[in-house]
Amino acid sequence: MKPGVAVIGGGPAGIGAALSAARAGLAVTLFDEQPGAGGQVYRPLPAPFAADSGPDAEVGRRLRAELAASSVDARFARKVWFVGPAADGYEVRAVGPEGAETLTAPRLIAATGTTERIVPFPGWTTPGVMGLAATTIMLKAQHLLPGANVVVAGVGPLLAAVAVGILKQGGRVAAVVDLAGVGEWAAAMPAMAARGDLLARGIGWVAQIKRAGVPMLARHAVVAVDGGDRVTAVHVAPVDASGRPSGPSRTIAADSLAIGHGLIPATEIPRILGAAVEYDAARGGWITRADAYGATTVPGLYVAGDGAGIAGAAAALEGGRLAGLAAARDAGVLPADRFAAESAPLLAASRRAARFGGAMARMMAIRPGLVAAIAHDTVVCRCEDVTRGEIDEAIGAGARDVNQLKSWTRCGMGPCQARICGDVVGELIAPAVGGRLAAGISTARPPLRPLPYHALAGTFAYDELNLPAPAPS
């Protein structure tokens, strides 16, 4: 086995990358913060629900079995907090159940998935409001309902998936509120037909929702949530194609709201390592520049999966396999002809899956009108309680990009490090500075996740600290 490649992320892209690189003869170490492989879609289920059926559960089981049977050194429950260039490749620092770990590998594959976007509205921080993705996890991994009477809102395929999940668990869905119009779904059909299986599943979901008598409101948005400690009502209004509310609102009684406005690729690792990024709203926003196999502008660094541009879980698996092959080729263990032969069918499959995923990503792209309509008093950065009004004031005072805005207002300085608000804030600055490129992206800094102080400091003896010599007096 040749050393090697470090894979960050154990979702479909990371698993695909690890398996194909290992099969080609590379030593592979995979890190993930979850207790097992599968990521968000093919998540490992706790013992009581391990026998759950369904296509996602099947894929997850198969991938975990393949991973277990492979030579991949798969390390779970690890928080990777640092990546940096090392003399012979990349250094990865993680903390796990056994404490601190350091690994150096000649190559690195970042398969770090996404963060869910939520465009703020009055009441969005009320307990009982949660993300669509988070709701999916509750439903799948815990069989927990977000509430007894749930409004499911936002945009994209998760809407139907969550609504059906709630119905399956015996919950009540008060309404499904979709930013997209019927016409947008119709326009997406030809691309979705590239994965007939997924399209059929989606159509089945919608039929189930209709059978249950759940109202489905197309081209509508949640404009406010009532309730202090607990959701009591959800206000919805029609919107135009840009997402801007364009008519009188109505009130839906509910005790919870599952809402998501799309997915944002996680690009922190490539950005920390100096890879070029570009802005493409139709693929989720800021994405890492990469070739068809995931090779970035930094030698030895690859990206795969939704973190490299939203294309869906199915495309992520193939994309991961391609990145693993590319790493193996670049390491010299996979000859060019074998690389060509093995990558061609994967490329075709990944393009098919990406047609479906791409249509979904376009639908989930940030809607400027929805962002523009955020009210003056609404909190945008929930970690630091920064309102739209404070952001506008800083822009008016001359803040030129998201990082300057962060310095001036603390917007994005809290525990989430702008993962939740950064995309919306970029959209808020963009009109004043000439677009999203100029508005920039919040600089990525280690640690990649907030880390308990003691996990970093560890135990130590003072006289072993090797303090540098004092500066001149």
Added chain:
Amino acid sequence: MTGFDALIVGGGVMGATTALRLAQGGMRVAVIEKRALGTGASGVNAGTLSLQIKRAALVPYAIKGIERWRSTHERLGIDVHYRRTGGLTLAFTAAEAEVLTARMTERKAAGVPLEFVTTARAREIEPGLSANPVLASFCAEDGYASSTLTGRAYREALLKAGVAIHEGAPVTAIERGGGFRVVTPRGTFVGRRLVLAGGAWLAALGRMIGVEFPISVRVNTVSVTTRMPMAIHRIVGHAFGLLTLKQSDNGTMLIGGGWQGRGDPERGAVEVIPDNVIGNLRLALHAVPALASARVVRTWLGLEANVPDAMPLVGPVPGVDDAFVIGCVRGGYTIGPFMGELLADTVLGREPEMPIFDPARFNSLQPQKLSA
């Protein structure tokens, strides 16, 4: 050549203060900044405003500098969260106590109002301290400001004073002849005088006018935690200068001390060195045990310029008429506002309140060497 009376290259504390005072002195001034005002060392340092950690020779300047920060609100019209907290510098071993005693005795003689205190007394002054120190010094004048607000504060003051601000304008060339033409992608600016205030980027700027500033660059690490219950109310340092620790009003702990990361002026701040972050965190934890329950949310780097004698570089550029330089002030965030005034007075032809730090003291900057 028409244009500005003075072009200031660099929009940090030093460039901005110089610009402000020149404008107040009647000059037409432009600040040309490669990124945005206050986003270099002035905006990413840990904000420590400590008198007792300044070198003895700089103490009179630091006293004036802290006076300026204290009056920021009146001076600039915007608050930068200045806090006078008092500060403790700690020694954890006998060897460190020796260094602390020597340095603080010297600084006290130079005018720092400080006292040596026992461990017990130090813990009365700051109950959040561990029992680890063997000796400490206390200075009631120490404090901090929020460096992230620097750029915003100066921006508003400069605009009010009529200073032209050109941000996002990295200088690519400086042409001479009856004044200076400063070339940037955002346009070419013409001025009679030139002030180089580019911090870590001074060496490259100097070369554009044929001058070799003897500058080295340090890459300093800062870390911050999530908000936590108030654990300390003073700023805390270390005898060797390897720690600055403070808790902001919002509960976050800011940890600095000049531990090195990787980077240089060409590439900027590249990356932290994990073992140095860990060393910094350990030293802080040794001083304040409550940190153990914190979460570290972010680490970052700032580039700091130094010259071989570690004294400021403030004054006329030897051999280049009407060109001036300001930088390399150890403790520059604290002293910078005062240094800017001194340089501005020099440019305006006034007698500065205290002696400036003539760049001509370096052999490499002597005019006869330049022409050789």
